[in-house]
Structures are given as C-alpha cells and as structure tokens.
Amino acid sequence: MGSIEQIHCNIHDVVRSFAQYMARNEALVAQNKETDIADKINSHKFFRLSLETRGSELDELECYSIQAQTSLRTLLSVGPIKTKPGDSLLAFSNLWTLHVEDANFDALVESLNQLKHLRYLSIARTNTSTLPENIGKMKLLQYINLCGCKSLVNLPSSIVMLQHLRFLNIAGTGISNIPKGFHGLANLRNLYMFPVQMDGDWCSLEELGPLSQLTRLHISGLDNVSSPSFATKARIGEKVRLRYLSLECTCRIGHDGQLVIKDEEGIPELQQQQLIEEVLNEFHPPLGLENLEIIWYFGQRLPRWMMSTAVVPLGSLRILSMEDLAYCMELPNVLCQLPCLEFLQIIHAPAIKRVGPEFLQPNHHCLNNSHVRVSFPRLNTLNFNGLVEWEEWEWELQVKATPILEKLILQKCRLRHMPPGLAFHARALKKLYINDMKHLSSLENFTSVVHLDVFRNADLERISNLPKLQKLIIIMCPKMKVLEGLPALQRLDLEDYDMETVPRYLQDLRI
Template sequence: MAEKAMISSKLHLGYLELNYSVSGHTIGTGGAEAEQQQQQSVTEEVLERLCPPTCLESFILRGGYVGRQLPNWMCAPESAEFKSIRYLTLENRPFCTQLPDGLCCLRSLEVLDITDAPAIECIGPQFQASSSVAARGSDASTSAPFPKLRNLQLIGLCEWEEWEWNDCEEHMDVETAIAMPCLERLHIDNCKLSCLPPGLASSKRHNLRELNLYEVSNLTHVENFPSVVDLDVFDCPELKRISGLAMLQKIRITRCTKLEVLEGVPALDSLRLGDATMDTLPEYLRAVHPRYLELYSNTKLHECSSSPCSSEWKKISHIGKRDINCIEDSDTSSDGYSEED
C-alpha cells in the first residue's frame, strides 16, 4: 500500500507529515523478540516505500516510529537529491540509536527539530560531516555541511552523552567550510552531555546568537562562544563555569547550583538569576556589571539581599537596576523561569 501511494511521483507536494500510531505494536510490552523484530522491519520498509518527491519543502515524522533506523533516502548520498527541504522534524523515535548521516547534505535545510530519541547515546562526526562528504560541486559557498541551517533543536535525547565533531574544519582556510555556518539558534534540552564540542564554538562562527541549555545534567562549562548574545541555562546541576562570551548581552541562570565562575562577559546588559534553594548569593555577581539584575530567591535570601546593611546586598549594590523577587519556599518549580520570556 505504501508503494501504491506513489508519494514520490507527486511533483507539486510541498508539505508531508507522517504520524505513527503505537496501537497494535507489542514492542517494549513483553512481546516475543521475533515478533518485535518483524514489526520493526515492516515499519522501516513502509517508511522506505513512502519516499517523498525531491521537491518537498517540509517533512515531519511524528508518533511512535518503532523502526531502528531511518530510511535510505535520508542517508547520503540519496539525501542530497532533496534540494528544497527547509523544515525537518523527527519526533518520538524510541529505538533509533543514531542520526542518519545524510541530513548534512540537505542544502536548503533551515530548521531541524529532533525530539524524543532516548536510544541515542552519541552523535558522531558524520552528523556534521566534513565538506568532502557533504559537498556537491566545487562552489565553496555551498560546500559546508548544513549550509543554510539557522535553527537546531535537540530535545529529549535523554541518554545522549557525547557529541563528536570533525575538528579538522578548524584548520581550513575557507571560512564557509565550517559546519552550520548560518546557525543562529541552538536549543538542547534533557540530555547527559558533559561538554559542547569545540567545533561548535569555533571562532569562525559569527551567526550563533541564541544558546539554550535546559536540563543538560552533566554539563560542566560553557566557554568561548564569540557571537552568542542570549544565553539561557536551566537545571544544569554540574555547571561550574561560564566564560569567554564577549558579545553576551542577556543571560538567564536558573537552578544551576554549582556555578562558581561567570567572567569574560564585558557586554552583559541583563542578568536573571533564579534558585529557591540558594542560601547566599553567588560570589561571581561581584565581578559582573550588568545594567539590570532580576533575582528570584527564597524568603530569607530575599530579605538579606534587599537590606543595604547585609553582606548579600554588597554583592549586587554596584548594579544600577535591581528587581528582587521572593519565591515561596515550597514552590521550587518555577524559580522565575518562563521559557516564553
């Protein structure tokens, strides 16, 4: 039936959304191993046969896709034929252990959203492969992997621990050869990364403006992002250091209890700090000079930081505009945090 649909022949198709249903599947519910493998194989084959036309602009794969791998048409070199895809969403793929290597070959891709892929533990260099793999033709302006990608979201890769990056690009003379040269916004939510790859923080990367790091449980530092102006770190319990963000103007720090160092942020204009568990204000506040501070703390610290006679007040007295708010001691769920802000 998937083959008879002849999706690939629909030459004016611009938007395709495939929604999988988990009803009827016994995978992960105690079914026999042979039956589970059969269901996975059928699921993979159906998606392979539903290959869209290369004129497609938006593709969304939703629902409980139980296949172990994505189709060949998402892998190199076949993926390079999809020259018009601008928006790609891959959602809820519980059994896929790796991302297809062909995504970097999508020459027009602007937005990539990968959500709920808990079996992925490592993203290897093939994801943002070297230009020799991704390039089609000799034009240096289009040889970079992900040449037009502006927005990258990686959400719910809860076992993801390692992001390998092809660092050889750092030694290339052609500036556009770095992967994702147009990246403006990166959002990472709910994973076990301990560090961000140096290739992502390349000195040649001039367009990355917004960096959101939510519930990155093992992350220890965020350093040397030369163009980031807006940084949001939320529930990163091991984060100890933020430094070397020369263009940073706005930062929000929520429930990052081990953060000790905030430095190398000369352009900082606005700082929002929220944590109902804080007993004292962090020492790094003495060394930064934002125009505006928004503070969310428990009742006790709120009283101390509002009193000009206290040692806590002295940590923030040099900041011109201060908005000090009290969080109810029993309410540690928000800490002044709103993703829409």
Template sequence: MKAVLPYHHVDKLEPEDAWSLLKKQVLTTEKTEPAVDMLKDIGLQIIEKCDGLPLAIKVMGGLLCQKDKERRDWEKVLHDSIWSVSRMPEELNYAIYLSYEDLSPCLKQCFLHFSLKPKRICFTHAQFVGMWIGEGFVHGETDKLEELGNEYHKELILRNLIEPDPLYSSQTICHMHDVVRSFAQFLTRDEALIGHSGEILNSKLSLPKFLRFSVETKGGQSDEFEWRCLQEQKSLRSIIIIGNFKIQSGDSLMSFSSLRTLHVESANFAALAESLYQLKHLRYLTLENCNDINSLPEDIHKIKFLQHLGLEGCRSLVKLPDSIVKLEELRFLDLDDTCVNSMPRGFCALTNLRELYGFPAYVDGDWCSLEELGPLSHLIHLGLKGLENVAVTSSALKAMLVAKVHLTLMKLHCTNTLDNNRRVPSEKEQGIIEEVFDELYPPSCIENINIRGYFGRQLPRWMMSTATSHLKSLRFLTMHELVCCIQLPDGLCLLPCLELLAVDRAPAIKRVGPEFVQCPDHRHHPSSQVTTSFPRLHKIKLNALVQWEDWEWEEEVQAMPILDELSIVRCNLRRIPPGLASHARALKKVYMSNIERLDAVENFGSIIELRLSHMPEMTRISNIPKLQNLEICFCPKVELLEQVPALRRLVLNLWHSEKQLPLYLQTVKPSHFLLSCSRKVLTSMALGKSGSEWYKFSHIQHVEAYAKDGGNEKKWHLLYTREPYKIDTNVVQVIILSLFPNIIATPFGNSMHLH
C-alpha cells in the first residue's frame, strides 16, 4: 500500500547542522549539555539512519528527550530492530515508527486519533482532550482526566509528532506534518475512513465496519457527502464532518448506537438534531458554526453519558433547554459566539463541569445567573460574558471565583461598546462595573486572565500593587477594548510568573508612568535590595492606545530582563523610554506600526529582527549591532540607517509617490535586499550602471525589486546579483525608451539584460 501523498522535496542537512538540530530537541536544560555532547558519536549515527531529513531528526530528538543521557539508552535506539523492519511502505520514515513504538498504549491511541483531523482545520487541544476522554483513551482518576489528557497532548508536542501553530499562544492549536499524518493513517487504514471528497467517500462507505470516519467537503453540491451512505456503518465510534452534507427526509442518528464522538462543523445539522437523544453512548458532541440550529431538543438529557458539549459559533442558538441541568456527567460546555443570553435555573447541579465558556450574566428579578456558579468547585476554565448586566455586586460575590482552587483560566467579558456605536457609559455605570469586577476576585492558582469590553476608569483592585501578591501564578494577561480606562495598573510589575501582557484598544490611556515598571511603594521606600520588575515577562503587545504619548521608565529602574518580543501599534508615542533600551537586554523581535510621532529607534544591543511600518516621522535607525532582519514599510522620512553591521536582510516598501531610492542604502550592506516601489523607481534601477539609482544598491549581493500594476503586486520585477554580475528585468523596453531615449536595451524573451 502506498503512503498518502503529497510528498515534497526536502533539502537534507549536513551532519553538523543535523547534530545541532538533534541536540536542540534533546536538551532540557543547559546543565545537561555536557552529557549530550559526550553522545555525539552515537547521535551522528542516528542522524545517518535518518538520512539527514529534518523531520526525522526532530522526531528522533523528541524520542531521545524521553531517554536518560546515557550511552546504553542511545545505543538501544541506534540498534533497534525497527530500523530494518519490512512491513512498512518505503515512503514512510522509520524514525517515526521507532518513536511511535516507544509510546504508551494510551498515547498511541491519542496519536492515531489526531490524524483524523482534516489538514486545514484547527481543533483546540481542549477538543482533542474531550474526544480522547470520550473514546476512553485517557485512563486515571475521574477528577484528573483533563489534566492527564493535556499531559498526553504536551508529550506528543515534545516528541515532535505534532507541531504547535505559532499563530496561537499556549500551544492551543497544533497540526500534524504530512509525513507523520501519512504514517498514522497507514496504521489506521483498516478501521478509519478519512477523506476530503464526499463523492469518493460515498463509494467507499459500502465497505463494512469502519470505527472512525472523518471528512472535509469543499461546499460544492457535487462534493457533498450523503448522510444516507453512512447509515450502514453501525459500528462507528467517531464521526467528524467539516462542511455541508446532504440530508434526506427520514435521515436520523438512530443507526449509530455505538457512537461516542460526534464533531460537526460549518454544516446544517438542525434536521438531525432532534434525533440526538438516540445516541445513548455519546460522550463528545460539538456542533460548531452550525447556524441553522436555534435550539437543542428538550430531551437532550437522555444522552446521559454526555461529557463534552461544544456549541461555539452557532449564532442562531438563543436558548438552552431546561433539561440540560440533568446532564450530570457534563464536564465541558462552550457557548462562545452564540446568542444564548440566559441560563436555566438549577445550572448549579452540573458540579462535574471543568470547562465553561460563554456563560451569560443574566438577571431575573432578585436572581442572577452568576449565583449558579458558586457550587461549581471543579472548574478549571471559566468564561463569563454580559457582565454589564450585573447591577448588584453581591451577585458577583456569590460566583465564589476566589474559592475555585482549580481555576487556571478566567475570561471576563462585557458587551463591546467600541464596535457597536453605543454611547460612552455614564459615571454611575462605570462605578458599578468597577465594583462588580472587584468582586470577581480570582483564586491564587489563576494562570490566564482575559478581559474584554470593560468600561471602568480603573482596572480591578486585585491588579493593583497592594493586592497582586495573590496573583503569584498568573502567566498571561490580555485586555481588549478598555473604552474608559485611563491607566495601566501599577501592580503588574510585581507578578513573578507573568509571561505575556497584551492590551488592545484602550483609547483613554495617554500616559504610562513610572509606576508601571516600579510600583509606588518601591519608588518611595527604596530598599537596599534591588528588585527586578516583570522578571519573567517574555512578550508585550500594545495596540490602539491611540492617545498614548509618554512612557516613563528611567535607566536606573531594572525591569523586563528576559523580554524577547515587543509590539506597539497605533499610538502617539513620542520616544522609546531609556529604561527599555538599557534593561531589556534579551529583546530579539520588535514590531512598530502607525506610531505617529516616534522619530528614532536606536541603542538596542540585542534586537535581531525589527519591523517598522507606517511611521510618518521616523528619521533614525542606529546602533543596533545584532540586527539581522530589518523591514521598513512606508516610512518616507528615514534618513539615517547606521551601525547595523550584522544586517543580512533588508525589506523596503516605498510609497508610490517616492521617486527615488533612499540615500541610506549606501551605508548598509545586507546580503539580500527586497524592494517594493513604483514603476518609475524600478525603471531607473533597470538602467543598471547608466541609471541614477545604481550607486545606491549595486554593492548589495542580491536584490529583488517589484512594482505593482493593478492588483498584481509583482507585475514588474528586477533581479540583480552582484557576483557573478547579473541583472534581469521585465520592465518593457518602450517605457525605458520613452523615459530615456538615449539608452539602448536588448530584449531577451520576456525579460531584458541591460548593458
């Protein structure tokens, strides 16, 4: 049997590069490096068996990471008989097989199940863990199933069998490499039917006794999968359907008495929803972005073993049935992006809930839905919405968040006032929401807090310096749409574990004062012991603080020693504070965009990547000795670019109105220069040594320059190499002749070589 295509050409690594990659995967701490270096000879032999392929080397690194740093353990891997097994197709890499065989039985099942996910679709780790629990792959104490499932997910990442998506934090979304997916699907070929075309799968479903079924349709009628074709698969335990499918009169779920997992996404499912009660053994149910569903059946409580219910994105859903409170086994409920704005009384009976998202704050007379949260003591993740509806602080207090000793993630959302063109809340309303948030005091175990739509002037008291000692475990803090907030809290700098701070759309903040990096008590009563603020902070993202002008941080205040990424977008910041350049010595990546008044970025000793975009007053970039990658997009006033000796790649986007290359190009020598400019500039460059722009770029080894035409960003191009000399362009000869009638150009096919 052939492996699943496609296969792509991959450049093989040289032995030393391959060893560096393997070593990077194996090292857990710097202390183990000497022990690993002693094993290099065995490592190079393992690399040779991997044929220098990066993926195979990473997978082997993930396997060796689980082993002791001893010769006998590495030699056991090197001489494993699996390297010569003949049962696998030649196209599949044996390193993956070796890693797979090293997995525990439970982890093997989870790994194989992951390959059911359609390639282009994102499933969260919570969805996978819910499926694994529902399928019975996770064994352990009932109270710790989610914890164990998360550990399985992390181990698959550590072994490089799945890869985190860099666009998402906390490894929430992962994908599987094509080669790894081919391996997993080969192993499950007799029990799982996986495909991307409804028409093809319809014919394959005539084969009996599949246990798992996964399909992603593209939406066209000819591509739709027919539900009726699935009816004979009575042994199915798992169904995943992404995209619409054909339902005929009389179709139901009655045939699937063994089904444990049902995941339907972006499809019309209402016609089948009424027969959900027939799935007696269902543990996992997700109906995501199924917009034809406006209600769930009243008899949903008959699915008495249901543990996971995901309804995210069902925007027509307005109400939950009262019988949902009888789902005593329910551990997960997601109502995000639905129109459910009330909850049935008695919800507090669902004491097995671990994760609850999109729970609406709803008031009915003297009763508030937040009171139903009090008895839910096992909650790990909790998302609340509509908190502007709470008028009495005692209702928030009855939610008893501070007493939830397992709670690690908390979302506190109000209805967004910035996008809905609503009036600015009154002072009274601002005062009430401040009091409500003050009472939503998180427990000390909280790791992730997300606030959205908050319209108080001051952030909650538990973020201030007098109270933040309670937040000793907080790692991630994100705040969006702080419409009335006038300052950032002064206690965040004391948080010992804070890794990420993100603030998005806080239009009333004009100043970030010294209290942000040094709380008032430390400023007014300095001790002999110097403390470092934000000791674990890795990333700051500040977006749309549109009135923000000043950031005060003096050089003597030590803060952010391991900050490695900074993003500032849409503000009026006048200058970068001296303290940032002096103390953020680990800062590697900086992105700045639409900062109206900033005129210089300079004196950063550690930055490797700098991206500047739409900076109308930017004039100077200097003294950044480790800078390797620089992007300057639409910053027309930049005049000085100097003291960047390590620069390798320069990307420059010019406005169409800019008629020539900037002079600062003469002062730098990157190996690669990528330019987007007007056709006039490109034409002048295409003249080569005869043109006025030649002396600005001719010293650079590789130049790619493009000019757009209509919607085609790269309609016109120039490609230049200094050594060996070559300059190619498709700028039309007639344009050059019309602009420079004394120049001779020789056409060559669709491009021209100019002399």
C-alpha cells in the first residue's frame, strides 16, 4: 500500500524488462534525448507507440512521420507536434487510445471524429480550442481528459450522447457551462470541475441528480447557486459510490486572505455568506466518502454535517483538505471522532484565532470514566498553513490524541508556544516542519522526531531535548542561541544570508 499522497508508483526492473521483451514486435517506446526516433518509427509496423519529444534534440515530432503506422491501436505522445495543412488523424482509424500532451493539437481536432473505435481520449495541456460538434457519434468513448486546455470554452452539445462515457475532466479549461441533457450520461464515474451556472430557472446542479454511478466529483462555482433547493436536486447524499468530493466556490480572496467583494460601506456581503452556508448544508455526502475538499468557501460556519455528531456522514473519511476559508471562525468539532481520518490539511483560514478542546476532545466519553476515547486515532499527517491570526492552541496533558501522527506542518501563524499535549502524546511524530512562526521562541521535548525543518522563524531561540533527531535544517532563524539534547544528530543544514560568522551555539555541537 502506498501513502495517501502518492500519485506515482514504480515497476520492478525485471517486470519492466519482461514486458518490453514480450511487446518487442508490437510496441515502441522512444523517450527524450534520442536523435533517431524517426528511424525507429519507420523500422517496423507497431500496434502501440509511446513518444516523448519534450526536451529532446528533435524539438518537434513531425506528424507525417508517424502516419505510416496505420495499424496503431495506442498512440501516446508527450511534447510538441509539428503539423502542416492537410495533416489529419485519418491514417489512425484503428486507434483505441489517443494520449497527446503539451502539443499543438488544434489543427488535428476536426479529424477526431474519424476515430470510430476510440475509447480513450486525452489531449491535456494542448492548444485545443474546440471539439468536433458531432463528437456524440464516437459511441465507444469512455474517457475524455481536457485538463489544462485553456483555449477551450465550450463542450459540444452532442457530448450528452456518449452513453459509455465514464471519465470527464475539464479542469483548467475555459468551459463555464455544461450542455443540457448531461444527466443522461448514466455511466459517468469521474467528473472533474463541473461548473455551476444559472440560466433562468435552470441550474446545472440538477443535471447531477441522476448520475448515481459517480465515484469522484469536483463541483466549481457554487456561489452561483441562487437557492439551496438547487443544491438539494444534485442528490449528493444518494450517490452511494461517491468516494471523492470537491466543493469549490469562485475565488474571492485577496493576498491578505480577505474577501474581495464588499458592499459600499466596506462590509462583507452577509447575505451571500448566509446563502453559501445554506447551499453547502444541502451537500451532505454519502456514508462511504473517503476524500473531501472544500475550497474558497466564504461562509462563517462550516456545513452542519461537519459540525454535529448527530448528522455527520463522514465515518469513512480518510482525507480532508480545506483551503481559503476567509471567514470560518472555528474548526469542525467532530473531526477528532472520525475513526478513519489519516490526512488533515487546513490552508488559509485567517479568522481562526484559537484551537481549543472542541477540536481535540470527543463530545462524550466511554462509560468507564477511567478510559477516555483517543482523539484522531489514525491521523498520520496534519498541516496547518496560513492561519495568520492563530495565537492559542489548547491541548492539555490529559487529552489523548494523535497516537500515530508522523508528520506535522505548522506555517504562517502567531503561536507563541507549542501545546504540552502535542509533544507528550504524539509519540510517533517523525517529521516536524515549522515555518514563518514569528513569535515562537522554543521547540522542546519532541522525543520521537527524526527530521526537523525550521524556516524563517524570527523569534526562535532554542531547540532542545530531541533525542532521536537525525536531520536538522535551520534557515533564516536569526535569534537562534541554543541547540542541546540532540545526541543522534547526523546532519545539520544551516542557511542565513545575513550571517557573517559561525553561530556560537554550534561550538559545542557534536555531529
């Protein structure tokens, strides 16, 4: 099993070599910095072709140089493609899989509809500005990835006819609305960046209602919803297969973390805040949800299903990320009770000034008063970044929490002291990152930490009693005076552009 943040995996060299041997007469893999790619392409007829020309001496792949490969079933191309008038995809009518990335593809788009057998289409980060109007005739299409096609502003209306479509990604495009009839894509499993738009009495959220097979869903532009009733019609709670849900508003936050849109008196638009709160209340997810993201939310209170044990549907949640919460004043009080939560990230929440017992202590205890339930029993990674007004973290020694926490990141806040309960109970903590903590003066008694990274902490003076610490990185901490109780230290990286002499605290250090 990989980590919850893993997006790549490796294949054993022996397995890779065996696969290459078995496919030697059917497949060609040509990677960058090879100057004889064209010769290799012309040497044989292949069923599968994988070309990476990005960063190579070839600069651009000539489209005509691969058109003789009329038997291709799979074509993967990463890097520029040089086209000229008359070039098309007609020669590849047998393709099942087409993956083109970081290339000039717009000139070839119109011939896409010639690929009657195509199942998989990915043209991510190309200059594509349009899709064939009759794309609905490509009946076998199951996968469409348009991520990063910034010039693409519309989906053809016939896309709703692709009954076998399972995957659609339009993140990073200019697409702002979805064709009516989208609800007919009954087999859709993965839908990234569904843009909410209002058109009279019609809201695109209704189109999500019948899509019961969804496992991954990303909705953007939620502040365009004019009534909570439209959110209800999305029927998120009925999608029992849903494992990943991302809820995103339109960005209204400036560099200072505050709302940009204000009324004439400079007061935040409270009516809009109340509306977005009501809208998110209607998005209570199904019980099996594992990954939840909330981005650019500007309500003062988080959804009820995150704040009350009576209605919380998050018992299977493993990953929670909340970013740019400009006006939320408190963290959810049920997180500590979630039995599966492994990763918690909160980025840019400037209204939070205190984290107290409600964050760490369950609302109820076991019948035996001598046994208190452990909070965050499976939390592995915790990241607090950009809580710029956060001054107090209350965690007393008697509060048992985070028994298997391995990685903690604290960045851009005003904490003066680390809570005593953290060092005492987080006995599995291995990696600790402390960045831009202006008022923190000491780090002490983290007995299990192996790697410590302190960056740009203006008032940090003392690091002591870290008996297992092996690697220490200190960058731009000008007031550092004391390093002691670090018997296992093997490596120290020290960096400060204003430093003129070796600090005195290094004189007695043994590495």
